[in-house]
Amino acid sequence: xxxxxxxxxxxxxxxxxxxxxxxxxxxxxxxxxxxxxxxxxxxxxxxxxxxxxxxxxxxxxxxxxxxxxxxxxxxxxxxxxxxxxxxxxxxxxxxxxxxxxxxxxxxxxxxxxxxxxxxxxxxxxxxxxxxxxxxxxxxxx
Numbered sequence: 001x002x003x004x005x006x007x008x009x010x011x012x013x014x015x016x017x018x019x020x021x022x023x024x025x026x027x028x029x030x031x032x033x034x035x036x037x038x039x040x041x042x043x044x045x046x047x048x049x050x051x052x053x054x055x056x057x058x059x060x061x062x063x064x065x066x067x068x069x070x071x072x073x074x075x076x077x078x079x080x081x082x083x084x085x086x087x088x089x090x091x092x093x094x095x096x097x098x099x100x101x102x103x104x105x106x107x108x109x110x111x112x113x114x115x116x117x118x119x120x121x122x123x124x125x126x127x128x129x130x131x132x133x134x135x136x137x138x139x140x141x
Contacts, residue, residue, distance in 0.1 A: 001040070002065045003136060004091075005031070005129065006057055007047040008073035014098075030126045038133060051075055055085045062089025067136035069129055071096045076111050086116035092139065094132040097122040 007027065010017060015026030031045050044065075046057050054075065061068060068091050075082050076095070086093050095114050100123025114120040119135060121128040 001067070001137070001140065002042045002044070002061075003067045003069065003133060004057070004061045004065050005043065005045045005069045005071075006054060007045075007071045008054055008075050009049040011071060011073055012047050012049065025126060030129060034129060034133065037130070041133070043133075051079055051081060055081055058082070058085040058089055058093075062091045065091045066140070067091060067133075068093045069096055069132040069136075070094070070113070070117070071098070072113050076101075076113050078112065080112060083113045083116050086113055092136065093117045094135055095120040096128040096132050098125055098128060099123060 011027065014030075015024055027045075027047070031043070035041075035043055044061075048054055048057070054072065058068065058070075062085075070086070070093050072079065072082055072095070076097070093116070095111065095117040097120075101111070111120060118139075119132075121131050124131055
């Protein structure tokens, strides 16, 4: 099973950016933990601060991978283009947010991308990525 994790803008700063909101763990440690926990899975990782690069990655893997985990960061609330890219591909997408978007500023309460995903996980911290994998695995059994 091939799973692509895609993180959007500012998520390259996990571990140093607003640790009170996002925690003090960098994503490399999370990724290594997921790979150890799920050795039979091929877990790929991509991060970009650029909207078009996120769309290109969705197009690239959206017809050949078994699942995509997307944390679109701030683009979640603004990008019709990313929402359209999710709708255009065949691979199921789970949207993940480290913080609880409903406990934050009002503009973060709206996800333009979530309606095209099979599910949305918000507020479970870094464990949201594991929960997304578990859901994708449950769809294949």
